[in-house]
Amino acid sequence: MSKRILIVDDEPRYLRLLEANLRTEGYEVSTAQDGVQALDVFSAQPIDLVLLDVMMPRLDGFGVCQRLREFSNVPIVILTARGEEQDRVRGLDLGADDYLVKPFSATELLARVRAVLRRAQPPAETSQARFFTHDDLKIDFARAEVWRDENPVSLSATEYRLLLQFAHNIGKILTSEELLTSVWGVEYKNDKEILWVSIARLRQKLEEDAHNPHHIVTRSGLGYLMPPLES
Amino acid sequence: MDTVTLTLLNELFEEIQKKHDWKAGMDTIFLSMRGSFVFDNVAIYLIDPRTKGLEVAYARAMGRGKNAEAEAAWGESLANEVMTTGKKVIKEPVLGSEDPDRLALAHLIGFPLFVGGKLNGALVVIRFGGPAYSMQHIQMASLQAFWAATLIERRDLQEARAELDSVQRQMRLQDDFVSTISHELRTPLGFIKGYSTSLLRQDTTWDLETQREFLNIIDEEADRLTRLIEDMLESARLQSKTIQFKFAPIRLDALLRDVATRIKTHRPELKITFNFESLTPIQGDAMRLSQVFNNLFSNAIKYAPGAEILISMAIAGDYLRVTFADNGEGIPEDYLPFLFERFYRVPGERTVTGTGLGLYICKQIVMAHHGNIWVESELGQGTTFIMELPIDRPQI
Numbered sequence: 244m245s246k247r248i249l250i251v252d253d254e255p256r257y258l259r260l261l262e263a264n265l266r267t268e269g270y271e272v273s274t275a276q277d278g279v280q281a282l283d284v285f286s287a288q289p290i291d292l293v294l295l296d297v298m299m300p301r302l303d304g305f306g307v308c309q310r311l312r313e314f315s316n317v318p319i320v321i322l323t324a325r326g327e328e329q330d331r332v333r334g335l336d337l338g339a340d341d342y343l344v345k346p347f348s349a350t351e352l353l354a355r356v357r358a359v360l361r362r363a364q365p366p367a368e369t370s371q372a373r374f375f376t377h378d379d380l381k382i383d384f385a386r387a388e389v390w391r392d393e394n395p396v397s398l399s400a401t402e403y404r405l406l407l408q409f410a411h412n413i414g415k416i417l418t419s420e421e422l423l424t425s426v427w428g429v430e431y432k433n434d435k436e437i438l439w440v441s442i443a444r445l446r447q448k449l450e451e452d453a454h455n456p457h458h459i460v461t462r463s464g465l466g467y468l469m470p471p472l473e474s
Numbered sequence: 475m476d477t478v479t480l481t482l483l484n485e486l487f488e489e490i491q492k493k494h495d496w497k498a499g500m501d502t503i504f505l506s507m508r509g510s511f512v513f514d515n516v517a518i519y520l521i522d523p524r525t526k527g528l529e530v531a532y533a534r535a536m537g538r539g540k541n542a543e544a545e546a547a548w549g550e551s552l553a554n555e556v557m558t559t560g561k562k563v564i565k566e567p568v569l570g571s572e573d574p575d576r577l578a579l580a581h582l583i584g585f586p587l588f589v590g591g592k593l594n595g596a597l598v599v600i601r602f603g604g605p606a607y608s609m610q611h612i613q614m615a616s617l618q619a620f621w622a623a624t625l626i627e628r629r630d631l632q633e634a635r636a637e638l639d640s641v642q643r644q645m646r647l648q649d650d651f652v653s654t655i656s657h658e659l660r661t662p663l664g665f666i667k668g669y670s671t672s673l674l675r676q677d678t679t680w681d682l683e684t685q686r687e688f689l690n691i692i693d694e695e696a697d698r699l700t701r702l703i704e705d706m707l708e709s710a711r712l713q714s715k716t717i718q719f720k721f722a723p724i725r726l727d728a729l730l731r732d733v734a735t736r737i738k739t740h741r742p743e744l745k746i747t748f749n750f751e752s753l754t755p756i757q758g759d760a761m762r763l764s765q766v767f768n769n770l771f772s773n774a775i776k777y778a779p780g781a782e783i784l785i786s787m788a789i790a791g792d793y794l795r796v797t798f799a800d801n802g803e804g805i806p807e808d809y810l811p812f813l814f815e816r817f818y819r820v821p822g823e824r825t826v827t828g829t830g831l832g833l834y835i836c837k838q839i840v841m842a843h844h845g846n847i848w849v850e851s852e853l854g855q856g857t858t859f860i861m862e863l864p865i866d867r868p869q870i
Contacts, residue, residue: 257664
């Protein structure tokens with residue numbers, strides 16, 4: 244079944260541009276012209292990815308992102324203007340999976356959409372065991388679910404994939420490039436900002452004290468690792 | 475210090491604090507001390523920051539010699555002496571000289587004024603005829619000099635702060651302006667980039683109709699970018715007042731009919747009704763005023779499509795009043811106060827291409843004519859722009 248993408252932008256010409264290009268790739272498209280409408284459309288039908296403009300009347304892109312994250316892990320790509328770094332970081336902070344900087348080319352748009360949808364696929368399971376534990380952290384690979392202290396933790400598809408990298412490489416230092424390539428795709432290899440924000444978000448959700456993490460630890464100048472537990 | 479003096483001093487200080495102007499503050503001081511310190515004239519000289527020379531900043535005739543000496547030239551040489559030494563200078567007439575003219579026997583005291591730690595001027599007091607200044611008089615003059623310096627410093631600080639506030643406000647406006655401009659420029663650029671790269675995609679083909687649609691959008695957005703840049707330059711010139719207005723007697727009714735005729739050649743379907751007779755000429759810049767009417771027409775065409783336009787003109791007091799009304803959808807009341815602001819666009823009107831500068835430019839032009847323009851609108855009824863231009867343009 245083809246994927247359905249929700250495009251949210253108050254400029255009809257952006258809606259038309261995005262829709263025309265996405266349809267050539269066989270995606271189904273729904274549209275909304277402001278944040279409030281976006282939430283309505285989202286709840287009315289299953290959506291596989293949301294392309295979200297930031298500057299909109301009524302409810303802006305950040306607001307939509309925040310609301311969606313309260314109940315959904317749908318992949319979200321925010322559309323921001325060039326030079327607005329703080330917008331990108333804010334979007335990622337609020338749980339967006341990726342961003343696209345305006346003005347963008349049609350091929351860039353389609354590449355980002357493909358990459359994000361690819362990430363959202365549950366990864367093929369390599370490990371034999373169904374469960375993984377690391378102190379108070381527990382992963383059910385079969386159901387792609389995570390618990391901390393017996394409480395379920397809601398992770399976005401990207402965050403889950405990032406966590407798996409660590410779980411599958413206990414005790415091994417993973418560089419930023421490795422993580423960006425394996426989780427986001429080779430075209431994101433140098434996009435450290437997106438990794439920093441995602442690691443920070445993951446820690447917020449998994450660590451007892453995000454400033455003093457013990458599941459995902461930073462090795463300055465080298466990368467990150469999940470340290471082996473002393474038995 | 476005895477109670478009476480203390481009370482007096484307190485009252486004096488309170489009085490001075492209330493004065494916003496340093497000169498009014500000095501008036502209070504001199505008047506309140508007049509009873510115990512008699513003199514004829516007082517002058518305060520300050521260094522002019524531009525010429526670096528001493529200029530009279532304050533002069534009052536207080537007493538008996540209220541006539542000839544108020545222009546304060548009498549104190550200049552003493553003030554210069556104070557400036558050279560940086561100390562108080564007392565000049566008494568030569569003893570024994572028995573000139574019958576009291577005015578020839580001048581007793582002068584000069585005190586330096588230190589403003590912000592720097593010698594910045596002098597206070598000079600003159601008394602014609604005796605007796606000589608007592609120690610108490612000299613102390614009182616010293617106190618007056620201290621107050622003068624304090625009040626002048628306060629004025630300097632107030633001025634500096636006002637200037638700082640204004641610079642900060644300007645910088646904030648500049649920041650907003652830059653971020654708005656970059657957003658405004660990026661929007662058409664984003665469409666041009668997006669639609670042209672769509673057409674350039676090698677992994678897909680577009681049907682002819684879509685190709686034309688995309689090319690039209692690219693074309694329109696390139697035009698919008700051009701207009702935006704022209705309008706921006708125009709509004710910047712108007713704001714910095716670098717546009718020279720060419721004022722001449724013009725007949726506004728004839729000018730309006732000309733503009734309307736030109737519009738109708740492109741838009742023959744447009745319904746325009748005039749409701750005025752030939753009116754007295756006014757002083758105006760014909761080209762700029764045509765620009766105002768052009769803007770109003772193109773707004774009506776864009777935002778009130780299909781509406782009729784009714785233009786009336788009449789004398790209203792000292793002004794010629796033009797009302798430019800359409801019977802379109804109208805503009806919600808909440809948006810009206812912002813219509814003439816730079817880059818303001820009514821939310822939800824983004825489908826129509828526009829720069830958000832047209833009405834700003836209109837207002838600047840009308841204001842350069844010492845006139846005024848405003849808007850009235852009612853939903854479902856239409857929108858009316860009202861413009862008033864002075865019949866006799868005041869001299870600038």
